[in-house]
Amino acid sequence: MSPRTSTLEPARGAPRDPSGPDRPRGWGGDGDRDAAAPPPASPASIAVWLLVGAITILFAAFTSTFLARRGEADWRTGPLPSVLWLSTAALLASSLAIEWARRRGRKGQVDQMWTGLVITAALGVAFLGSQLVAWRQLVSVGVYLTTNPHSAFFYLLTAMHGLHLAGGLAALGYAVARTRKETSAARALAVVDPAATYWHFLDGLWLYLFMILFAL
Numbered sequence: 001m002s003p004r005t006s007t008l009e010p011a012r013g014a015p016r017d018p019s020g021p022d023r024p025r026g027w028g029g030d031g032d033r034d035a036a037a038p039p040p041a042s043p044a045s046i047a048v049w050l051l052v053g054a055i056t057i058l059f060a061a062f063t064s065t066f067l068a069r070r071g072e073a074d075w076r077t078g079p080l081p082s083v084l085w086l087s088t089a090a091l092l093a094s095s096l097a098i099e100w101a102r103r104r105g106r107k108g109q110v111d112q113m114w115t116g117l118v119i120t121a122a123l124g125v126a127f128l129g130s131q132l133v134a135w136r137q138l139v140s141v142g143v144y145l146t147t148n149p150h151s152a153f154f155y156l157l158t159a160m161h162g163l164h165l166a167g168g169l170a171a172l173g174y175a176v177a178r179t180r181k182e183t184s185a186a187r188a189l190a191v192v193d194p195a196a197t198y199w200h201f202l203d204g205l206w207l208y209l210f211m212i213l214f215a216l
Contacts, residue, residue: 044194052201055164059205062157063212069149070216078150080214081137087130088210094123095203098172098196105179105189113188114179120199121172124165131162150213157209165202171195 069075101116135158138144138151145155175188175195182188 042190042194044190045197048194048198052198055201055205059157059160059209062153062160066153066157066212069153072149074149076148076150077214078143078148078154079138079141081134083130083133083137084210087127087134088206090123090126090130091203091206094120094127095200097123098192098199102189102192102196105185105192108185110179110182110185110188113185113192114176117172117176117179117192121169121176124169124172124199128162128165128169131158134158154213157213161202161206161209164205168195168199168202171198 097116098120101113101120104110104116105113135155138154143151145152172195175191178191179188
C-alpha cells in the first residue's frame, strides 16, 4: 500500500507556484525591479570624475605651498578687487542655471534645458570677463605678479581656475550644440550630466579659492 500523499505538498509533477516562499531570488517580480542595479556610469562621467580628482590634487598642492608661504614674516594680504563679488555672484547663478537645465531635461523638456545651458554659458563668459577686470583693478593700484607673495598666488590661482573654467565653457558649448539637435532628452542628458558635474565642481573650487585668498 502506497503512503498517503500530504495535502501540504504539491503532487509530483504539478507546476510550482512561482510566487511561493521558496521561489529563488533573482526571478521576475516587483521586488526584483525595486532591487535592480542602477545603470553603469557613462565613459564621459568617469572621465569627468577622473579630471575632477586630478584638478583637486593640483590645487591641494597649491594650497599646501600657499599656507607654508603665508607663515613667512613678509606676508601681506593684498587688496580685494570689488568686481570679485560680482564675478562670484555670476558663477553661483550659472551653477543654479545648469542645475535647472538638467532638471528640465529629466522631465523631457529639451528646449528649456537648452535655454538653461545657454544662460549658464553666458554667465561663465561674464565670470571670465570679470576676472580680467579684477586683474586690471589690481594693476591700476600697482599690484602686479611680482609685487608680493600674496599677489603672486592671486594671479596664479585665478589664472589656473580660469583656464579650467574655459575648458568647462568648451564642454558647455558642445552640450548646447548637441541639445539643440537632439529630440531625445535621454541622449541630451548623457552630454549635459557630465558637464554639469564639472561645472558645479568649478563653482565650489572658486568659493574655496576666494576663501583662502581673502578670508583666512
